Amino acid sequence: MQTADLIIKNARELVTCSGGSNKPKIGEELKNLYIIENGWTAVVGNMIAAVGTEEEVKSKVEITDKTQIIDAAGKTVLPGLVDSHTHLAFGGSRENELELKLKGVPYLDILAQGGGILSTVRATRSASKEELKEASVKYLNQMLAQGTTTAEAKSGYGLTTEDEIKQLEVIKELNEEHPVDLVPTFLGAHAIPTEFKGGNEDRFVDIVVNEMMPAVKEKGLAEFCDVFCEKGVFDVHQSRKVLEKAKELGFKLKIHSDEIYPLGGTELAAELRATSADHLLVVTDEGIEKLAEAGVIGVLLPGTTFNLREDHYAPARKMIEKGAAIALATDFNPGSCPTNSMDIIMTIGCLYLRLVPAEVINAITINAAHAIDRAHLVGSIEEGKQADIVIFDAPNHQYLCYRFGTNLVEKVIKKGKLVIGGF
Numbered sequence: 001m002q003t004a005d006l007i008i009k010n011a012r013e014l015v016t017c018s019g020g021s022n023k024p025k026i027g028e029e030l031k032n033l034y035i036i037e038n039g040w041t042a043v044v045g046n047m048i049a050a051v052g053t054e055e056e057v058k059s060k061v062e063i064t065d066k067t068q069i070i071d072a073a074g075k076t077v078l079p080g081l082v083d084s085h086t087h088l089a090f091g092g093s094r095e096n097e098l099e100l101k102l103k104g105v106p107y108l109d110i111l112a113q114g115g116g117i118l119s120t121v122r123a124t125r126s127a128s129k130e131e132l133k134e135a136s137v138k139y140l141n142q143m144l145a146q147g148t149t150t151a152e153a154k155s156g157y158g159l160t161t162e163d164e165i166k167q168l169e170v171i172k173e174l175n176e177e178h179p180v181d182l183v184p185t186f187l188g189a190h191a192i193p194t195e196f197k198g199g200n201e202d203r204f205v206d207i208v209v210n211e212m213m214p215a216v217k218e219k220g221l222a223e224f225c226d227v228f229c230e231k232g233v234f235d236v237h238q239s240r241k242v243l244e245k246a247k248e249l250g251f252k253l254k255i256h257s258d259e260i261y262p263l264g265g266t267e268l269a270a271e272l273r274a275t276s277a278d279h280l281l282v283v284t285d286e287g288i289e290k291l292a293e294a295g296v297i298g299v300l301l302p303g304t305t306f307n308l309r310e311d312h313y314a315p316a317r318k319m320i321e322k323g324a325a326i327a328l329a330t331d332f333n334p335g336s337c338p339t340n341s342m343d344i345i346m347t348i349g350c351l352y353l354r355l356v357p358a359e360v361i362n363a364i365t366i367n368a369a370h371a372i373d374r375a376h377l378v379g380s381i382e383e384g385k386q387a388d389i390v391i392f393d394a395p396n397h398q399y400l401c402y403r404f405g406t407n408l409v410e411k412v413i414k415k416g417k418l419v420i421g422g423f
């Protein structure tokens with residue numbers, strides 16, 4: 001019998017989120033968390049070696065005086081949270097947009113006037129790699145302290161080959177140095193840079209496809225490729241060009257689609273068998289059906305809807321009813337959603353997407369892991385998975401969605417090591 005390095009015992013609710021490692025949870029299954037009351041978890045090295053009742057765990061691993069013990073009595077234990085959509089590495093910040101927004105200036109108008117994403121592009125281009133890294137480390141520390149142990153991270157604020165690579169290199173270094181695991185996405189097609197506006201937009205798409213993408217591929221800097229398919233940004237034809245080339249080069253695909261205007265980006269994601277289609281506020285019924293049919297995950301970003309003061313949230317209930325898989329993420333970025341906290345996403349997910357807490361929790365763990373192709377490794381507390389575990393000072397899982405704006409994380413274990421909180 002192997003000796004446990006770490007035991008987390010007596011969790012009031014050990015929320016395993018199990019049963020979905022092969023396929024994302026859909027329909028009624030999204031409500032099943034497979035909670036073990038008074039649950040025990042054993043860790044050997046960086047992996048989970050046993051999960052169950054005290055008796056079950058003790059029959060599988062040996063506990064010696066070298067085994068470290070965490071008593072989780074009265075607490076709720078979850079798999080490390082997975083933030084499957086972030087724009088982590090950026091220069092500057094955009095608190096100046098808050099008052100513009102209050103005056104009623106729409107998000108796409110700020111962008112069209114050279115602000116919004118484009119102001120972050122200027123700040124990111126002028127930041128050194130070290131400055132970008134320093135800012136990102138701060139954001140990652142905040143995320144880890146709030147229970148996020150794996151996150152996707154996009155480029156998209158460089159918009160030149162050199163600056164996109166700079167962002168992706170920062171993400172690569174952080175992935176090697178910081179406890180939070182990062183999954184890198186190339187988002188060269190995030191906005192039309194000012195220098196290509198007024199007639200040269202297609203030329204920019206050509207550069208994304210023929211220069212940036214092969215350079216990123218050659219350096220092995222991104223696993224996914226994404227595009228912002230939106231009115232006044234990249235249309236469906238341009239988005240198709242980006243994603244088809246990405247697929248040809250071996251990237252997995254994501255798309256920002258149906259956020260403000262329904263252009264058909266979600267249907268494109270289904271056709272190209274993207275891993276996920278993200279935002280989906282105005283997705284059509286046909287789009288939902290196609291997602292469900294193609295097994296593309298809808299990554300919903302309700303923090304963005306909230307922060308942009310949109311009155312219409314993504315039709316999460318309808319998506320679940322029609323058998324589409326959903327995940328929830330922050331969309332952390334300096335403009336449309338400046339929070340990197342999953343806590344507020346959980347509450348907005350309940351109140352405005354009308355999900356029950358169990359659905360929210362599966363959507364930020366196992367289904368989110370699928371959205372970044374990591375479900376074989378993370379997203380649930382099951383034997384053989386990476387030991388990424390969060391202990392919340394909460395009596396049950398519903399409490400996590402209810403106490404918004406309060407960080408209830410007490411301890412975080414990443415790859416078997418205690419990285420937040422003490423013994």
Ligand code: NIG
Pocket residue numbers: 087116117120228256259304331333334335336337
């Ligand atoms: O996902 N929609 C496009 N991109 C980001 C926003 C980026 C920004 O405002 O800087 C998003 O919302």
Ligand code: FE
Pocket residue numbers: 085087256331333
């Ligand atoms: Fe985004």
